Amino acid sequence: MKSDKISEAVVRRLPVYLRFLNDLQKREISTVSSQELGQKLDLNPAQIRKDLAYFGDFGRKGIGYDVSYLIEKIRHILKLDQQINVALVGAGNLGHALSNYNAYLKDTMKITAIFDAYEPKVGQQINSLTVQPMSQLGDTIRAQGIRIGIITVPDSEAQNVADILVDSGIEAILNFAPVILKTPSNIRIHAADFTTDLQSLAYYLHDGKDEAEDEQQ
Amino acid sequence: MKSDKISEAVVRRLPVYLRFLNDLQKREISTVSSQELGQKLDLNPAQIRKDLAYFGDFGRKGIGYDVSYLIEKIRHILKLDQQINVALVGAGNLGHALSNYNAYLKDTMKITAIFDAYEPKVGQQINSLTVQPMSQLGDTIRAQGIRIGIITVPDSEAQNVADILVDSGIEAILNFAPVILKTPSNIRIHAADFTTDLQSLAYYLHDGKDEAEDEQQ
DNA sequence: TAGATTGTTAATCGATTAACAATC
DNA sequence: TAGATTGTTAATCGATTAACAATC
Incomplete structure:
Protein backbone atom coordinates (compact mmCIF):
# COMPACT_ATOMS: atom_id res chain seq x y z
CA MET A 1 0.00 0.00 0.00
CA LEU A 78 8.30 6.23 14.80
CA LYS A 79 11.52 8.20 14.38
CA LEU A 80 13.07 6.14 17.14
CA ASP A 81 16.16 5.56 15.04
CA GLN A 82 17.37 9.02 15.97
CA GLN A 83 17.81 10.45 19.44
CA ILE A 84 14.85 12.52 20.58
CA ASN A 85 15.45 14.75 23.57
CA VAL A 86 12.63 15.37 26.00
CA ALA A 87 12.11 18.08 28.60
CA LEU A 88 10.24 17.38 31.80
CA VAL A 89 8.46 20.33 33.42
CA GLY A 90 7.44 19.74 37.00
CA ALA A 91 9.84 18.02 39.38
CA GLY A 92 7.19 16.72 41.77
CA ASN A 93 6.57 13.10 42.58
CA LEU A 94 5.26 12.23 39.17
CA GLY A 95 8.08 14.00 37.39
CA HIS A 96 10.46 12.11 39.61
CA ALA A 97 8.86 8.82 38.67
CA LEU A 98 8.95 9.52 34.95
CA SER A 99 12.59 10.54 34.99
CA ASN A 100 13.35 6.99 36.05
CA TYR A 101 12.16 5.69 32.73
CA ASN A 102 15.22 7.09 31.05
CA ALA A 103 16.92 3.75 31.40
CA TYR A 104 13.94 2.05 29.81
CA LEU A 105 13.66 4.43 26.89
CA LYS A 106 17.29 3.69 26.16
CA ASP A 107 19.26 5.55 23.59
CA THR A 108 16.34 6.61 21.44
CA MET A 109 14.36 8.90 23.70
CA LYS A 110 15.69 10.61 26.71
CA ILE A 111 14.66 13.16 29.26
CA THR A 112 17.60 15.52 29.12
CA ALA A 113 16.31 18.44 31.17
CA ILE A 114 14.04 18.97 34.16
CA PHE A 115 12.43 22.25 35.16
CA ASP A 116 10.49 23.49 38.12
CA ALA A 117 9.02 26.85 39.08
CA TYR A 118 9.45 26.28 42.79
CA GLU A 119 12.61 27.99 44.00
CA PRO A 120 13.82 25.39 46.52
CA LYS A 121 13.52 22.61 43.93
CA VAL A 122 15.90 24.32 41.55
CA GLY A 123 19.39 22.90 41.78
CA GLN A 124 18.27 19.55 43.15
CA GLN A 125 19.64 16.44 41.48
CA ILE A 126 17.21 13.97 39.98
CA ASN A 127 18.83 10.94 38.40
CA SER A 128 21.91 12.88 37.38
CA LEU A 129 19.90 15.81 36.02
CA THR A 130 19.86 19.15 37.79
CA VAL A 131 16.49 20.83 38.19
CA GLN A 132 16.55 24.11 36.28
CA PRO A 133 14.48 27.25 36.85
CA MET A 134 11.66 27.99 34.42
CA SER A 135 13.57 31.01 33.18
CA GLN A 136 16.06 28.61 31.61
CA LEU A 137 13.45 26.72 29.65
CA GLY A 138 13.71 28.44 26.30
CA ASP A 139 17.50 28.51 26.27
CA THR A 140 17.92 24.89 27.25
CA ILE A 141 15.33 23.63 24.80
CA ARG A 142 17.05 25.40 21.97
CA ALA A 143 20.54 24.47 23.11
CA GLN A 144 19.74 20.77 23.48
CA GLY A 145 17.41 20.53 20.49
CA ILE A 146 14.62 19.27 22.72
CA ARG A 147 11.51 18.44 20.72
CA ILE A 148 9.05 16.93 23.19
CA GLY A 149 7.85 18.33 26.50
CA ILE A 150 6.26 16.43 29.37
CA ILE A 151 4.03 18.46 31.66
CA THR A 152 3.71 17.27 35.26
CA VAL A 153 2.89 20.56 36.95
CA PRO A 154 -0.27 21.37 38.91
CA ASP A 155 -3.44 21.89 36.82
CA SER A 156 -3.46 25.61 37.27
CA GLU A 157 -0.01 26.02 35.73
CA ALA A 158 -0.33 23.55 32.88
CA GLN A 159 -1.62 25.94 30.22
CA ASN A 160 0.99 28.50 31.10
CA VAL A 161 3.76 25.92 30.83
CA ALA A 162 2.36 24.71 27.53
CA ASP A 163 2.48 28.25 26.17
CA ILE A 164 6.10 28.60 27.18
CA LEU A 165 6.99 25.23 25.66
CA VAL A 166 5.33 26.19 22.41
CA ASP A 167 7.12 29.54 22.35
CA SER A 168 10.39 27.72 22.87
CA GLY A 169 9.84 25.67 19.74
CA ILE A 170 8.70 22.36 21.18
CA GLU A 171 6.82 20.15 18.70
CA ALA A 172 4.83 17.78 20.88
CA ILE A 173 3.58 17.60 24.45
CA LEU A 174 2.68 14.76 26.76
CA ASN A 175 0.34 16.29 29.29
CA PHE A 176 -0.26 14.67 32.66
CA ALA A 177 -2.31 17.54 34.02
CA PRO A 178 -6.08 16.98 33.87
CA VAL A 179 -6.85 20.00 31.70
CA ILE A 180 -7.46 20.53 27.99
CA LEU A 181 -4.51 22.48 26.66
CA LYS A 182 -5.02 25.04 23.94
CA THR A 183 -2.12 25.14 21.51
CA PRO A 184 -1.54 25.84 17.81
CA SER A 185 -2.69 22.99 15.59
CA ASN A 186 0.82 22.04 14.53
CA ILE A 187 1.66 21.04 18.10
CA ARG A 188 0.78 17.46 18.91
CA ILE A 189 -0.68 16.86 22.35
CA HIS A 190 -1.35 13.58 24.08
CA ALA A 191 -3.28 13.54 27.30
CA ALA A 192 -1.97 11.10 29.87
CA ASP A 193 -4.48 11.72 32.57
CA PHE A 194 -4.67 9.08 35.19
CA THR A 195 -7.75 10.47 36.96
CA THR A 196 -9.78 10.30 33.75
CA ASP A 197 -8.63 6.71 33.32
CA LEU A 198 -9.67 5.78 36.81
CA GLN A 199 -13.03 7.49 36.63
CA SER A 200 -13.97 5.82 33.38
CA LEU A 201 -12.93 2.48 34.88
CA ALA A 202 -15.46 3.00 37.64
CA TYR A 203 -18.23 2.94 35.05
CA TYR A 204 -17.46 -0.67 34.32
CA LEU A 205 -17.68 -1.86 37.90
CA HIS A 206 -20.36 -4.44 38.37
CA ASP A 207 -23.55 -2.92 39.62
CA GLY A 208 -25.10 -3.73 42.94
CA LYS A 209 -28.56 -5.34 42.85
CA ASP A 210 -30.18 -1.96 43.33
CA GLU A 211 -29.08 -0.76 39.92
CA ALA A 212 -30.43 -1.32 36.45
CA GLU A 213 -27.98 -3.63 34.74
CA ASP A 214 -26.40 -2.09 31.67
CA GLU A 215 -23.57 -4.43 31.15
CA GLN A 216 -24.46 -7.91 30.11
CA GLN A 217 -23.16 -8.86 26.70
CA MET B 1 -32.85 8.13 24.30
CA LEU B 78 -19.70 6.84 36.66
CA LYS B 79 -20.59 5.41 40.07
CA LEU B 80 -18.69 8.24 41.68
CA ASP B 81 -21.57 8.86 44.04
CA GLN B 82 -20.41 5.95 46.15
CA GLN B 83 -16.99 5.41 47.63
CA ILE B 84 -14.79 3.17 45.51
CA ASN B 85 -11.71 1.79 47.21
CA VAL B 86 -8.59 1.24 45.18
CA ALA B 87 -5.50 -0.88 45.82
CA LEU B 88 -2.11 0.16 44.55
CA VAL B 89 0.38 -2.62 43.86
CA GLY B 90 3.95 -1.44 43.51
CA ALA B 91 5.33 1.14 45.93
CA GLY B 92 8.03 2.45 43.63
CA ASN B 93 8.36 6.00 42.43
CA LEU B 94 5.30 5.87 40.27
CA GLY B 95 3.19 4.27 42.96
CA HIS B 96 4.39 6.97 45.28
CA ALA B 97 3.34 9.66 42.84
CA LEU B 98 -0.11 8.19 42.31
CA SER B 99 -0.82 7.85 45.98
CA ASN B 100 -0.60 11.62 46.17
CA TYR B 101 -3.69 11.94 44.05
CA ASN B 102 -5.82 10.75 46.92
CA ALA B 103 -6.47 14.31 47.88
CA TYR B 104 -7.52 15.10 44.35
CA LEU B 105 -9.83 12.13 43.95
CA LYS B 106 -11.56 13.28 47.11
CA ASP B 107 -14.21 11.29 48.83
CA THR B 108 -15.34 9.29 45.82
CA MET B 109 -12.31 7.24 44.91
CA LYS B 110 -9.49 6.49 47.22
CA ILE B 111 -6.36 4.43 47.32
CA THR B 112 -6.84 2.62 50.59
CA ALA B 113 -4.06 0.04 50.45
CA ILE B 114 -0.55 -0.20 49.03
CA PHE B 115 1.37 -3.42 48.42
CA ASP B 116 4.90 -4.30 47.46
CA ALA B 117 6.74 -7.56 47.00
CA TYR B 118 10.09 -6.14 48.06
CA GLU B 119 10.74 -6.98 51.71
CA PRO B 120 12.38 -3.73 52.83
CA LYS B 121 9.51 -1.67 51.39
CA VAL B 122 6.94 -3.42 53.52
CA GLY B 123 6.04 -1.40 56.57
CA GLN B 124 7.06 1.91 55.08
CA GLN B 125 4.60 4.78 55.36
CA ILE B 126 3.35 6.43 52.18
CA ASN B 127 0.92 9.25 52.75
CA SER B 128 -0.49 7.69 55.90
CA LEU B 129 -0.78 4.25 54.31
CA THR B 130 1.49 1.41 55.38
CA VAL B 131 2.99 -0.70 52.61
CA GLN B 132 1.72 -4.26 52.97
CA PRO B 133 3.31 -7.50 51.80
CA MET B 134 1.84 -9.23 48.77
CA SER B 135 0.69 -12.07 50.98
CA GLN B 136 -1.84 -9.68 52.51
CA LEU B 137 -3.39 -8.73 49.20
CA GLY B 138 -6.33 -11.08 49.10
CA ASP B 139 -7.31 -10.51 52.69
CA THR B 140 -7.09 -6.75 52.52
CA ILE B 141 -8.99 -6.52 49.27
CA ARG B 142 -11.82 -8.54 50.68
CA ALA B 143 -11.76 -6.80 54.06
CA GLN B 144 -11.86 -3.31 52.57
CA GLY B 145 -14.15 -4.12 49.65
CA ILE B 146 -11.55 -2.90 47.21
CA ARG B 147 -12.81 -3.05 43.63
CA ILE B 148 -10.10 -1.48 41.50
CA GLY B 149 -6.39 -2.32 41.37
CA ILE B 150 -3.59 -0.13 40.05
CA ILE B 151 -0.51 -1.96 38.85
CA THR B 152 2.80 -0.10 39.04
CA VAL B 153 5.18 -3.03 39.35
CA PRO B 154 7.98 -3.91 36.92
CA ASP B 155 6.87 -5.41 33.58
CA SER B 156 7.94 -8.89 34.46
CA GLU B 157 5.68 -9.03 37.51
CA ALA B 158 2.63 -7.33 36.06
CA GLN B 159 0.83 -10.43 34.78
CA ASN B 160 1.45 -12.25 38.02
CA VAL B 161 0.06 -9.35 40.03
CA ALA B 162 -2.95 -9.15 37.72
CA ASP B 163 -3.67 -12.83 38.33
CA ILE B 164 -3.56 -12.33 42.07
CA LEU B 165 -5.80 -9.27 41.87
CA VAL B 166 -8.33 -11.19 39.80
CA ASP B 167 -8.26 -14.10 42.22
CA SER B 168 -8.90 -11.70 45.05
CA GLY B 169 -12.09 -10.50 43.41
CA ILE B 170 -10.99 -7.19 41.91
CA GLU B 171 -13.26 -5.93 39.12
CA ALA B 172 -11.08 -3.53 37.18
CA ILE B 173 -7.40 -2.79 36.70
CA LEU B 174 -5.46 0.29 35.72
CA ASN B 175 -2.19 -1.03 34.36
CA PHE B 176 0.89 1.16 34.16
CA ALA B 177 3.19 -1.65 33.11
CA PRO B 178 3.89 -1.80 29.38
CA VAL B 179 2.54 -5.30 28.83
CA ILE B 180 -0.75 -6.72 27.58
CA LEU B 181 -2.43 -8.38 30.52
CA LYS B 182 -4.46 -11.53 30.01
CA THR B 183 -7.50 -11.65 32.27
CA PRO B 184 -11.03 -13.02 32.20
CA SER B 185 -13.35 -10.96 30.00
CA ASN B 186 -15.39 -9.68 32.91
CA ILE B 187 -12.38 -7.79 34.26
CA ARG B 188 -11.99 -4.33 32.81
CA ILE B 189 -8.45 -3.26 32.03
CA HIS B 190 -7.19 0.16 31.05
CA ALA B 191 -3.63 0.57 29.89
CA ALA B 192 -1.93 3.70 31.16
CA ASP B 193 1.38 3.25 29.49
CA PHE B 194 3.47 6.33 29.29
CA THR B 195 6.17 4.85 27.05
CA THR B 196 3.61 3.98 24.39
CA ASP B 197 2.30 7.52 24.60
CA LEU B 198 5.73 9.00 24.17
CA GLN B 199 6.69 6.75 21.30
CA SER B 200 3.55 7.48 19.35
CA LEU B 201 4.16 11.19 19.93
CA ALA B 202 7.51 10.86 18.21
CA TYR B 203 5.73 9.89 15.02
CA TYR B 204 4.23 13.33 14.80
CA LEU B 205 7.48 15.22 15.10
CA HIS B 206 8.16 17.33 12.08
CA ASP B 207 10.44 15.57 9.65
CA GLY B 208 13.86 16.80 8.74
CA LYS B 209 14.40 17.71 5.09
CA ASP B 210 15.81 14.28 4.39
CA GLU B 211 12.49 12.59 4.96
CA ALA B 212 9.44 12.07 2.81
CA GLU B 213 6.78 14.35 4.24
CA ASP B 214 3.72 12.51 5.40
CA GLU B 215 2.11 15.14 7.49
CA GLN B 216 0.74 18.11 5.66
CA GLN B 217 -2.96 18.50 5.92
C1' DT C 1 -43.26 36.14 19.60
C1' DA C 2 -38.20 35.53 18.41
C1' DG C 3 -34.03 33.37 19.72
C1' DA C 4 -31.69 29.64 21.64
C1' DT C 5 -30.76 25.07 22.33
C1' DT C 6 -32.03 20.43 23.15
C1' DG C 7 -32.81 15.41 21.68
C1' DT C 8 -32.86 12.58 17.78
C1' DT C 9 -32.87 11.03 13.05
C1' DA C 10 -30.41 10.71 8.92
C1' DA C 11 -26.05 11.35 6.43
C1' DT C 12 -21.32 11.00 6.50
C1' DC C 13 -17.19 9.53 7.59
C1' DG C 14 -13.73 6.36 9.17
C1' DA C 15 -12.07 2.16 11.18
C1' DT C 16 -12.31 -2.82 11.60
C1' DT C 17 -12.91 -7.28 9.72
C1' DA C 18 -13.61 -10.84 6.15
C1' DA C 19 -12.24 -12.80 2.13
C1' DC C 20 -9.14 -14.11 -1.32
C1' DA C 21 -5.72 -13.88 -5.09
C1' DA C 22 -0.81 -13.81 -5.11
C1' DT C 23 3.18 -16.14 -3.77
C1' DC C 24 6.72 -17.90 -0.65
C1' DT D 1 3.00 -29.65 -5.00
C1' DA D 2 0.45 -28.47 -0.59
C1' DG D 3 0.27 -25.38 3.22
C1' DA D 4 0.89 -20.96 5.06
C1' DT D 5 0.53 -16.25 5.11
C1' DT D 6 0.86 -11.85 3.10
C1' DG D 7 -1.18 -7.43 0.97
C1' DT D 8 -5.35 -5.55 -0.53
C1' DT D 9 -10.12 -5.09 -1.91
C1' DA D 10 -14.75 -5.25 -0.53
C1' DA D 11 -18.11 -5.66 3.22
C1' DT D 12 -19.32 -4.49 7.66
C1' DC D 13 -19.59 -2.15 11.51
C1' DG D 14 -19.49 1.83 14.46
C1' DA D 15 -18.70 6.57 15.59
C1' DT D 16 -19.08 11.41 14.39
C1' DT D 17 -21.45 15.19 12.46
C1' DA D 18 -25.27 17.73 10.24
C1' DA D 19 -29.77 18.99 10.26
C1' DC D 20 -34.06 19.99 12.19
C1' DA D 21 -38.50 19.52 14.66
C1' DA D 22 -39.74 20.28 19.36
C1' DT D 23 -39.87 23.46 22.94
C1' DC D 24 -38.11 26.44 26.61
Missing part, protein backbone atom coordinates in the same frame (compact mmCIF):
# COMPACT_ATOMS: atom_id res chain seq x y z
CA LYS A 2 2.23 2.86 1.24
CA SER A 3 1.15 6.51 1.70
CA ASP A 4 -2.42 7.63 2.56
CA LYS A 5 -2.97 9.61 5.73
CA ILE A 6 -2.36 7.41 8.72
CA SER A 7 -4.94 7.47 11.48
CA GLU A 8 -3.97 8.02 15.07
CA ALA A 9 -5.33 4.60 15.99
CA VAL A 10 -2.75 3.02 13.70
CA VAL A 11 0.10 5.12 15.05
CA ARG A 12 -0.80 4.23 18.60
CA ARG A 13 -0.59 0.54 17.83
CA LEU A 14 2.89 0.74 16.39
CA PRO A 15 4.64 1.09 19.77
CA VAL A 16 2.67 -1.90 20.97
CA TYR A 17 3.91 -3.97 18.06
CA LEU A 18 7.42 -2.74 18.66
CA ARG A 19 7.37 -3.68 22.30
CA PHE A 20 6.28 -7.21 21.56
CA LEU A 21 8.74 -7.60 18.70
CA ASN A 22 11.56 -6.56 21.00
CA ASP A 23 10.40 -9.25 23.30
CA LEU A 24 10.49 -11.86 20.55
CA GLN A 25 13.96 -10.73 19.60
CA LYS A 26 15.16 -11.13 23.13
CA ARG A 27 13.81 -14.67 23.02
CA GLU A 28 15.63 -15.20 19.74
CA ILE A 29 12.50 -15.80 17.74
CA SER A 30 13.25 -14.58 14.26
CA THR A 31 9.91 -14.76 12.46
CA VAL A 32 6.33 -13.99 13.43
CA SER A 33 2.98 -14.07 11.64
CA SER A 34 0.16 -11.55 11.95
CA GLN A 35 -1.82 -14.38 13.44
CA GLU A 36 0.58 -14.89 16.32
CA LEU A 37 0.91 -11.16 16.86
CA GLY A 38 -2.84 -10.79 16.92
CA GLN A 39 -3.23 -13.51 19.46
CA LYS A 40 -0.67 -12.09 21.85
CA LEU A 41 -1.77 -8.50 21.50
CA ASP A 42 -5.52 -9.09 21.38
CA LEU A 43 -5.85 -7.63 17.92
CA ASN A 44 -7.27 -8.80 14.65
CA PRO A 45 -4.53 -10.21 12.37
CA ALA A 46 -6.00 -8.44 9.34
CA GLN A 47 -5.74 -5.19 11.22
CA ILE A 48 -2.09 -5.77 11.99
CA ARG A 49 -1.29 -6.58 8.36
CA LYS A 50 -3.16 -3.53 7.23
CA ASP A 51 -1.44 -1.28 9.76
CA LEU A 52 1.98 -2.42 8.63
CA ALA A 53 1.10 -2.31 4.94
CA TYR A 54 0.45 1.44 5.22
CA PHE A 55 4.19 1.87 5.52
CA GLY A 56 5.56 -0.74 3.17
CA ASP A 57 5.68 -4.43 2.28
CA PHE A 58 7.43 -5.73 5.36
CA GLY A 59 6.26 -9.33 5.33
CA ARG A 60 6.76 -12.37 3.16
CA LYS A 61 3.81 -14.32 1.88
CA GLY A 62 3.69 -17.79 3.29
CA ILE A 63 6.32 -16.93 5.87
CA GLY A 64 5.37 -13.94 8.01
CA TYR A 65 7.46 -11.04 9.24
CA ASP A 66 11.16 -11.09 10.03
CA VAL A 67 11.37 -9.82 13.60
CA SER A 68 14.60 -7.84 13.33
CA TYR A 69 13.63 -6.29 10.04
CA LEU A 70 10.21 -5.26 11.30
CA ILE A 71 11.71 -3.75 14.44
CA GLU A 72 14.04 -1.70 12.32
CA LYS A 73 11.19 -0.50 10.12
CA ILE A 74 8.86 0.44 12.96
CA ARG A 75 11.65 2.22 14.77
CA HIS A 76 12.23 4.24 11.66
CA ILE A 77 8.54 5.04 11.20
CA LYS B 2 -31.67 6.07 27.32
CA SER B 3 -30.30 2.50 27.18
CA ASP B 4 -28.42 1.00 24.18
CA LYS B 5 -24.92 -0.29 24.74
CA ILE B 6 -22.61 2.60 25.45
CA SER B 7 -19.32 2.69 23.59
CA GLU B 8 -16.05 3.10 25.42
CA ALA B 9 -15.41 6.38 23.58
CA VAL B 10 -18.51 7.83 25.20
CA VAL B 11 -17.60 6.59 28.67
CA ARG B 12 -14.14 8.06 28.38
CA ARG B 13 -15.54 11.47 27.60
CA LEU B 14 -17.77 11.55 30.67
CA PRO B 15 -14.93 12.24 33.13
CA VAL B 16 -13.78 15.05 30.87
CA TYR B 17 -17.22 16.62 30.97
CA LEU B 18 -17.33 16.14 34.71
CA ARG B 19 -14.01 17.84 35.25
CA PHE B 20 -15.04 20.89 33.30
CA LEU B 21 -18.44 21.06 34.94
CA ASN B 22 -16.79 21.01 38.34
CA ASP B 23 -14.76 23.92 37.16
CA LEU B 24 -17.84 25.84 36.10
CA GLN B 25 -19.45 25.12 39.42
CA LYS B 26 -16.45 26.49 41.24
CA ARG B 27 -16.82 29.64 39.18
CA GLU B 28 -20.50 29.75 40.11
CA ILE B 29 -21.71 29.34 36.55
CA SER B 30 -25.02 27.55 36.77
CA THR B 31 -25.89 26.79 33.16
CA VAL B 32 -23.94 25.65 30.13
CA SER B 33 -24.81 24.78 26.54
CA SER B 34 -23.38 21.94 24.46
CA GLN B 35 -21.93 24.66 22.27
CA GLU B 36 -19.87 26.18 25.09
CA LEU B 37 -18.81 22.76 26.31
CA GLY B 38 -17.74 21.79 22.84
CA GLN B 39 -15.68 24.88 22.43
CA LYS B 40 -13.82 24.47 25.68
CA LEU B 41 -13.28 20.75 25.32
CA ASP B 42 -12.54 20.67 21.61
CA LEU B 43 -15.50 18.45 20.87
CA ASN B 44 -18.47 18.65 18.56
CA PRO B 45 -21.57 19.96 20.38
CA ALA B 46 -23.77 17.37 18.71
CA GLN B 47 -21.51 14.67 20.06
CA ILE B 48 -21.80 16.02 23.57
CA ARG B 49 -25.58 16.16 23.37
CA LYS B 50 -25.67 12.65 22.00
CA ASP B 51 -23.32 11.33 24.67
CA LEU B 52 -25.47 12.76 27.44
CA ALA B 53 -28.72 11.70 25.83
CA TYR B 54 -27.67 8.05 26.08
CA PHE B 55 -28.25 8.34 29.80
CA GLY B 56 -31.28 10.56 30.03
CA ASP B 57 -32.77 13.94 29.17
CA PHE B 58 -30.52 16.13 31.20
CA GLY B 59 -30.86 19.41 29.32
CA ARG B 60 -33.56 21.95 28.68
CA LYS B 61 -34.38 23.04 25.18
CA GLY B 62 -33.57 26.66 24.60
CA ILE B 63 -31.63 26.83 27.86
CA GLY B 64 -28.85 24.26 28.06
CA TYR B 65 -27.72 22.10 30.93
CA ASP B 66 -27.91 22.93 34.62
CA VAL B 67 -24.35 22.53 35.86
CA SER B 68 -25.08 21.11 39.30
CA TYR B 69 -27.72 18.74 38.00
CA LEU B 70 -25.47 17.44 35.24
CA ILE B 71 -22.60 16.93 37.68
CA GLU B 72 -24.86 14.87 39.87
CA LYS B 73 -26.03 12.80 36.95
CA ILE B 74 -22.58 12.10 35.54
CA ARG B 75 -21.26 11.25 38.96
CA HIS B 76 -24.02 8.73 39.29
CA ILE B 77 -23.39 7.25 35.85
